[in-house]
Amino acid sequence: MQTFQGKGVSGGIAIGPIRVYRREKRAVSGRRAADAETELRRFARAREEAAGQLREIYARALREVGKTQASIFEFHQVMVRDEEFLEAVSRILRTQKVSAEEAVTEAGEQFARMLGQAEDEYLHARAADVRDVCDRLLGCLAGEGSVRAEEEAAGPPAIIAAEDLTPSETVKLDRKSVLAFVTAGGSANSHSAILARTMGIPALCGVPFSPDERIDGRMAIVDGNAGTLFVDPDGGTLLRMRERQEAEARETALLQSLKGKENVTPDGRRIQIFANVGSLAELPAAIEHDAGGIGLFRSEFLYLEKDHFPTEEEQFQVYRAAVTAMGGKPVVIRTLDIGADKQCPYFGMEKEDNPALGCRAIRICLARPEIFKTQLRALLRAAAFGNLSILYPMIASLWEVRAARALAEEAWKELKARGISCRLPRQGIMIETPAAALLSGELAKEADFFSIGTNDLTQYTLALDRQNPRLERFFDPHHPAVLALIRMTVKNARRAGIQTAVCGELGADPAMTREFLELGVDELSVSPAAILPLRKIVRETEVAGGKTI
Ligand code: PEP
Ligand code: MG
DSSP, X not given: OEEEEOEEEEOSEEEEEEEEEOOOOOOOOSSOOOOHHHHHHHHHHHHHHHHHHHHHHHHHHHHHHOHHHHHHHHHHHHHHHOHHHHHHHHHHHHHHOOOHHHHHHHHHHHHHHHHHTOSSHHHHHTHHHHHHHHHHHHHHHTTOOOSGGGOOOOOSSEEEEESOOOHHHHHHSOXXXXXXXXXXXXXXXXXXXXXXXXXXXXXXXXXXXXXXXXXXXXXXEEETTTTEEEESOOHHHHHHHHHHHHHHHHHHHHHHHTTTOOOBOTTSOBOEEEEEESSGGGHHHHHHTTOSSEEEEETHHHHHTOSSOOOHHHHHHHHHHHHHHTTTSOEEEEOOOOBTTBOOGGGOOOOOSOGGGSSOTHHHHHHOHHHHHHXXXXXXXXXXXXXXXXXXXXXXXXXXXXXXXXXXXXXXXXXXXXXXXXXXXXEEEEEOSHHHHHTHHHHTTTXXXXXXXXXXXXHHHTTOOTXXXXXXXXXXXXXXXXXXXXXXXXXXXXXXTOEEEEOSGGGGOHHHHHHHHHHTOOEEEEOGGGHHHHHHHHHHOOOTTOOOO
16 A cells, blocks of 8 residues: 555545546647747737637536636636736747747746745645646647537546646546546645535645656545545555545435425524525536525626627526526526626726726616616516516615616516516615615615625625735635624614525525524525535524524
């Protein structure tokens, strides 16, 4: 038995054969450089091509692994457009008279080395992303095909061992054939680690094996909690780890046994647990984890995955499919929330100095009512087929809610006049700006329900960019100011007799469950995998004051 100690970045135990993943080396040289201008034009074309591929990959990742994990490809898109990178490549092309391939490789290495030396773990992990983007650019320069052609053929289930895995490689692997990830490089912030956590499979990084270590095809055990890889485990280790794997499976089974049970505390308090999804592809997971409904359907993916405005018909098909799939359970669809970190090039938005404080979500919709009304018509038509509600994001003022509702009513009248079947459903608002929380008493008279977006509420209350990794330690959703705004919102909603959901990440935080129950929050909307663990916590939580309505 050989034992390798690395760092566990995703818990759990996997037992099975190792499959060594080897990256094909791309030949960089072998092409004579033309003049600098020609090489620059080739580089510009490759950037265009790479940007297109990344849009497709982002859309696929959004469908398959959700918004948070897909965002890594937004970083790649930024990198492809990065002015500093462009300048570095142009400088090398002009001064060294080399090919675009060589210039991209050299500039990429400079950037990756710089990031690799960063003390900040997050930045350090981004070196792999820079190399990934450069590799994509080289592929485009070599005239390699589309993203779809890249998909990795599925093999039998195995522990994937690699020197390192780039985000693109990780997304390419067939998920059903991966028992665990083991990499020599990488970090807890690397994409394979993040993805493994999302998929709930064990992963290790920093495992000291060399690429020529003969481990391909050998039996192994990955202990994602202790960070250990056992190759050719002896009988005793195999037995011990099997027992632990079984204990974990029992815990999973316990969670499974909670399916169909109510979200009720021992003293009789009830709360709804719904799912957050970003696309139709995530609905089976929501159903599988016994979601009471969809509390947040982020409709922007429909726009982000396209290179044109989705038509009313395209949107209608998706919304109708969502309500139909949920078979009568509530489905809350949030209207378009783009801007800030989510940009659609075809919207032709002007560059902003402060995008998070800029033209985003409801602000774009009210500024461009033709786009908004197309979405509203699709929603009203789908509402005729099931239990659909509309949710307006980024509300800060009363007039915005009134204006949004007026447009919805206008759309409804137009559809009616044309004899098209439709329904004007319940319309709620996101409470994700401090202004909305402070005005919640007034807003409760305008909206049919509230949904508290704790991610943005934290960002805007603490005045810190939620995308900025350097601010991670300041990003505190438990900050007393954020909690005060949440409490105020729930109290005002209860006073007005409307329901409140919490749909930001804080909704799944077990440290907050008791408080949410005590406050009288009606619904927690969380990622599908968090539903059953949350139900378990609710069923074990005694709440001060016991039963409420
Ligand atoms: C939030 O802001 O908490 C939220 C749920 O919306 P998003 O994360 O999509 O901005
Ligand atoms: Mg938000």
